[in-house]
Amino acid sequence: MATHDHSQPHSHTHDGDAHGHTHEILDGPGSYLNREMPVIEGRDWNDRAFTIGIGGPVGSGKTALMLALCLAMRDEYNLAVVTNDIFTREDAEFLTRNKALSPSRIRAIETGGCPHAAVREDISANLLALQSLQRQFQSDLLLIESGGDNLAANYSRELADFIIYVIDVAGGG
Secondary structure (H helix, E strand, O other), X not given: OOOOOOOOOOEEOOOOOOXXXXXXXXXXXXOOOOOOOOOXXXXXXXXXXXXXXXXXXOOOOHHHHHHHHXXXXXXXXXXXXXXXXXXXXXXXXXXXXXXXXXXXXXXXXXXXXXXXXXXXXXXXXXXXXXXXXXXXXXXXXXXXXXXXXOOOOOOOOOOOOEEEEOOOOOOOO
């Protein structure tokens, strides 16, 4: 196997596994806050920070994941979250009770109907909540949790920039 010195930055190929391009050697993992934002037509990053949508069936662990992400990232990043429940504020109350973030950084949306509609078809309440949090806190990152849905509901691309779908194998969801 061929070896070479990595003390000086350089590009390299994959020796015998040539695949038509090279890779730049980076000095470190990079920085979320200092990265170049993607260019998306009509998307103003000052209007709303990069937004991660978390979806999945009822009881699959969406809110537990939101709590874990908030606890892991809140000291390094300026976060805010939006939760969706059909007729309650249960998920937002859980995050508040467990001190995921300060209560003012947690907004609850009561969808009053199909949970997927609030993140896919009629996103207005969620979009307004995210934009309001952005104006108030100038967030680095926003998280939004859909209400539980056993369908493979997806987020509108106008609402979430990246989507995590929690799969509940044991629940058959």
